[in-house]
Amino acid sequence: MTTRPLDDFRIAARPEIEAWLRRLLDRQVRLQLSTPAGASLLTQLCSVDVEHHSLGFEVEPGPLQQLQALLDSAELVAVAYLDNIRLEFELDALVLVQGAALSTLRAPWPAELYRFQRRQAFRVEPLGHSYPRVLVPHPHEPEMALRLRVLDLSVSGLALLLPADVPPLQAGLSLNAARVELDGDVHFETTLHLQHVGPCSPDAQGISHGLRLGCAFGTLPSGAERALQLYIDQTQKRQRLLKSPELRLMQVHRRCHGFTLLEAAIVIAVLGIIAAVAVPSYGSMLARQQLRAAGAHLALDLRTAREEALRSGRSVFVSSRGSGPAWCWGVSRDAPCDCQSEAQKEGRGGAPACSVGRGEARDYPLVELGRADTLELQPGLGRALRAGSIELKTRKKHSLQVQLNALGRAHLCGPDAPKPADC
Numbered sequence: 442m443t444t445r446p447l448d449d450f451r452i453a454a455r456p457e458i459e460a461w462l463r464r465l466l467d468r469q470v471r472l473q474l475s476t477p478a479g480a481s482l483l484t485q486l487c488s489v490d491v492e493h494h495s496l497g498f499e500v501e502p503g504p505l506q507q508l509q510a511l512l513d514s515a516e517l518v519a520v521a522y523l524d525n526i527r528l529e530f531e532l533d534a535l536v537l538v539q540g541a542a543l544s545t546l547r548a549p550w551p552a553e554l555y556r557f558q559r560r561q562a563f564r565v566e567p568l569g570h571s572y573p574r575v576l577v578p579h580p581h582e583p584e585m586a587l588r589l590r591v592l593d594l595s596v597s598g599l600a601l602l603l604p605a606d607v608p609p610l611q612a613g614l615s616l617n618a619a620r621v622e623l624d625g626d627v628h629f630e631t632t633l634h635l636q637h638v639g640p641c642s643p644d645a646q647g648i649s650h651g652l653r654l655g656c657a658f659g660t661l662p663s664g665a666e667r668a669l670q671l672y673i674d675q676t677q678k679r680q681r682l683l684k685s686p687e688l689r690l691m692q693v694h695r696r697c698h699g700f701t702l703l704e705a706a707i708v709i710a711v712l713g714i715i716a717a718v719a720v721p722s723y724g725s726m727l728a729r730q731q732l733r734a735a736g737a738h739l740a741l742d743l744r745t746a747r748e749e750a751l752r753s754g755r756s757v758f759v760s761s762r763g764s765g766p767a768w769c770w771g772v773s774r775d776a777p778c779d780c781q782s783e784a785q786k787e788g789r790g791g792a793p794a795c796s797v798g799r800g801e802a803r804d805y806p807l808v809e810l811g812r813a814d815t816l817e818l819q820p821g822l823g824r825a826l827r828a829g830s831i832e833l834k835t836r837k838k839h840s841l842q843v844q845l846n847a848l849g850r851a852h853l854c855g856p857d858a859p860k861p862a863d864c
Contacts, residue, residue, distance in 0.1 A: 736841050
């Protein structure tokens with residue numbers, strides 16, 4: 442079995458290194474510092490100094506023998522786990538800075554950082570049906586252009602749905618010049634090696650609508666693996682958001698029993714009293730939950746926009762349309778998109794597509810859009826051209842704001858934010 446070179450996982454660009462270090466700092470992720478001799482220390486970042494390109498690590502009170510082994514070592518490796526990503530980098534010239542109340546370890550920025558996808562996070566199922574997709578000519582009928590839906594995706598391959606009305610394919614074939622489109626803007630060409638063919642999982646009526654093609658990627662072009670990893674990260678984030686308690690629908694299972702007319706009358710009377718007291722409170726609680734879910738969705742799209750600006754070196758815009766109960770926001774590259782235009786939703790006719798992220802009123806029917814700024818994140822830096830905010834509110838007089846500061850970081854504020862704070 443061959444192994445991929447470490448260059449596939451290496452990050453050397455300063456803006457990307459800063460972005461990953463910032464995420465470790467903001468989320469207070471634990472890091473393990475270790476030496477080849479076996480000495481180790483569990484710590485976390487307390488500062489990321491951009492001006493002097495230095496890092497600060499917390500030092501908890503304890504025996505100095507283990508700490509001295511780290512200071513004396515010529516080789517030191519830091520390892521951290523961020524969601525399903527393993528980050529690893531080397532540190533040089535570790536120095537202990539002792540203070541009256543707190544001691545810290547100081548070290549220069551790493552020259553490079555390695556980012557590994559953890560194995561259990563390789564395969565994700567797309568959330569939509571339009572993208573990702575694969576465009577490829579049929580190997581037996583070259584004039585037939587196939588547009589195949591991706592059922593699941595990993596950094597090493599994908600599964601495709603071959604419709605029942607298309608001539609079948611056999612395992613062992615190679616699909617040359619396959620165009621893999623992750624969204625309207627991100628795509629690459631490669632060879633797909635067909636490894637296995639089987640029936641697709643049946644639907645609710647027990648009917649299978651085609652064949653499942655398991656394919657492995659051939660040689661990937663430059664940047665394709667990074668694009669796949671970014672797509673997997675973003676899809677996992679959205680899946681976690683959709684599974685959050687604010688977005689789950691509660692199912693109530695009822696069982697029927699026999700009862701008398703008197704029992705029915707008593708139950709109806711009690712339910713009427715409870716409804717008169719509880720329904721207004723329940724409606725207010727439901728509206729607040731939808732508001733917080735919409736705020737979390739928008740904040741996630743703003744963080745994704747910052748990561749995209751850092752990764753792609755292109756300007757990323759967050760724009761909104763509409764007001765009251767008919768509204769939407771969209772995240773696009775190079776220019777603001779119109780999330781209410783069908784052409785711009787899909788990027789037809791040269792219009793910028795809302796392909797990086799979007800949200801709309803039908804997902805949060807109790808939420809309305811208030812005052813909103815068009816936000817722009819600078820290419821390669823991820824910083825906001827200017828600070829701004831987008832306000833979300835409900836008819837129950839709940840409100841919160843999603844603010845973007847000059848560094849491109851999003852946070853929630855307002856009386857109904859998960860952690861209420863003044864804006």
